[in-house]
Structures are given as C-alpha cells and as structure tokens.
Amino acid sequence: MQEIKDRINIFWTGGQDSTFRLMQLLTTTSEIVQPHYVIRHEDSTGFEIETMIRIRRAIVRKFPDVRSRFLPTIYTNEDYLPTYKEIDEEINELRKIKKVNDQYQIMSRYCKKFNIKEIDVCYERDIDTLPGDIRLCNYFGKTNVFKSFVNPLNEITKRECYQFARVNGWHDILKMTSFCRRPKIKIDACGVCGPCYDAMRNGLGFRLSLKSRIKGKILIPFRNYYRNSYSKHDNTWFFRLVKRKLEHRL
Numbered sequence: 001m002q003e004i005k006d007r008i009n010i011f012w013t014g015g016q017d018s019t020f021r022l023m024q025l026l027t028t029t030s031e032i033v034q035p036h037y038v039i040r041h042e043d044s045t046g047f048e049i050e051t052m053i054r055i056r057r058a059i060v061r062k063f064p065d066v067r068s069r070f071l072p073t074i075y076t077n078e079d080y081l082p083t084y085k086e087i088d089e090e091i092n093e094l095r096k097i098k099k100v101n102d103q104y105q106i107m108s109r110y111c112k113k114f115n116i117k118e119i120d121v122c123y124e125r126d127i128d129t130l131p132g133d134i135r136l137c138n139y140f141g142k143t144n145v146f147k148s149f150v151n152p153l154n155e156i157t158k159r160e161c162y163q164f165a166r167v168n169g170w171h172d173i174l175k176m177t178s179f180c181r182r183p184k185i186k187i188d189a190c191g192v193c194g195p196c197y198d199a200m201r202n203g204l205g206f207r208l209s210l211k212s213r214i215k216g217k218i219l220i221p222f223r224n225y226y227r228n229s230y231s232k233h234d235n236t237w238f239f240r241l242v243k244r245k246l247e248h249r250l
Contacts, residue, residue: 007032009119011107012073014051015195016177017122020161021153023170026059026066035073036119038081038106044180049075051178058173081109090145104145111148121149158199175207192219 008025012018012035025033037052039045052073060067091105111119156164165171180189180196189196189208192215199207200216208216 007034007071009034009036009116011036011038011119011121012052013037014048014055014177015179016158016161016174016199017153018120019055019177020165020174021120021122023059023165023173026070027063027168027170030069032069032071034071036110036116037073037075038110039075039077040103040106041078044178048178051176055173055176058176062170062173076110078106081106081113084109084112087112087145090143094143094145100145104149107149108145116148118150119148121151122153123151179207190215192216 008031010018010021010025010033012022022033022035025031035052037049039049056070056073059070087105087108091100091108094100107119107121110116153161162171162174165174179199180193189199189212196208196212196216197219200213
C-alpha cells in the first residue's frame with residue numbers, strides 16, 4: 001500500500017475522538033478520508049470493529065453525498081507488522097522519560113511499513129488540562145516514532161465535540177461511538193478503564209449506567225495514584241502487578 005497524497009489518513013477506532021474527526025472531515029470539508037484500523041489482541045477489538053461498521057452504515061444513510069469520499073477502512077493485524085530496530089530502540093529510550101503505551105509503537109511500525117507520512121491520531125482536550133496522550137505527542141512530536149502523528153483536536157473538549165455535533169445535526173452518530181476498553185456484553189461501559197474515567201471527568205458520565213458511574217467514582221483515587229505515580233514506581237512489585245493484571249483497564 002503506497003501513501004496517496006489526495007486524502008486524509010486517520011486512525012479510526014469507533015471511539016468518540018476519532019469518530020468526531022471523521023465526521024468533521026466528511027461534513028465540513030471536501031477531503032477524501034481514509035480510515036485505518038490496526039487489529040490488536042484487546043478485549044474491545046471485536047466490539048470496536050462492529051461499532052465502526054454500524055457507524056459507517058449510519059453515516060452513509062444520513063449523509064449519502066459523502067459515500068464516495070468515505071473510503072473503505074483498511075484493516076491490518078498487528079501480527080503482520082514487522083518490527084523495526086530503530087523504532088523499538090527509540091521507544092525504549094522514550095520510556096526512560098515518560099510512559100509510552102504499546103499502541104504508539106504499533107502505530108509507528110504501521111506508518112513505516114506503509115510509508116504514511118502524516119496521519120490523524122485524535123485525542124480531545126480535557127476540561128481542565130491536557131490529557132496524557134496529547135502531552136505525550138507534544139513532548140515527543142519531533143521524534144521518529146511520533147513524527148507521522150497529527151492531532152487536530154488539541155483545543156476542543158469532549159463536551160464541546162457533543163455541542164458541535166448537536167448543532168450540525170449528527171450527535172446521534174457520536175452517541176453510537178464506543179470508548180470502553182472492556183465493554184460488558186456489548187451493553188454497558190465498565191466504568192473502570194481509563195477511557196471511562198476520562199468520559200466521566202469530562203462531563204460525559206451520562207453515557208455510562210449508574211452502576212458503572214458509581215464503580216468508577218470509587219476507583220478514582222486509585223486510578224489517580226496510578227497515573228500520577230507511574231514514572232516513579234514503575235519498577236516496584238506493586239506496579240509490576242498492576243501492569244500485569246490491570247494495564248488495559250487503567
């Protein structure tokens with residue numbers, strides 16, 4: 001697959017951030033949009049794929065004129081991505097400074113394999129601060145690992161995204177998005193994982209059931225401690241246990 005210049009590449013997961021950007025491009029620009037999805041060994045992978053299929057159908061029904069610009073999603077299994085010594089070595093060096101999730105290593109390998117020079121990696125701003133992913137991309141933006149990633153949503157919050165979607169008549173599509181990493185029987189968000197926590201603290205708690213919201217609030221002190229102390233205690237037995245058992249939830 002060769003990079004084609006006359007289109008916008010985007011890592012789409014069916015989550016709110018990437019779906020908002022997708023809709024923004026399709027409804028407010030004339031750009032051709034090429035979604036990409038890396039199939040990973042995560043609890044939420046199957047649900048994310050199903051969500052993207054449902055969202056795609058809803059989009060072309062509601063906005064049939066965008067069909068020709070909304071290219072088929074390119075799906076690639078992470079197991080088929082080669083490793084690159086220079087990427088892995090740089091990731092290891094960056095991790096000495098800040099926590100770098102595996103997804104960035106995978107996405108960087110993907111961009112190198114398919115010669116993608118620029119791709120949207122979307123994270124909306126928190127209500128009171130920059131979320132870790134935006135800070136990470138800003139901090140390491142000029143490194144080889146992060147150089148292909150562009151985040152066009154630096155200055156917009158999740159709540160503002162919903163307001164924008166409502167004004168423009170597609171908030172119903174945004175409500176179809178999936179953000180939980182451990183969805184329970186495809187019915188309700190867990191309230192435990194990091195994305196659920198971010199949704200609650202950014203005014204989107206209405207997307208979780210009461211039970212999940214209560215569960216999430218109980219775990220907030222532990223989650224804050226984990227996030228704030230990760231770099232200090234990464235090698236302790238407690239954090240090794242947390243990473244092994246709960247990494248994908250936090």
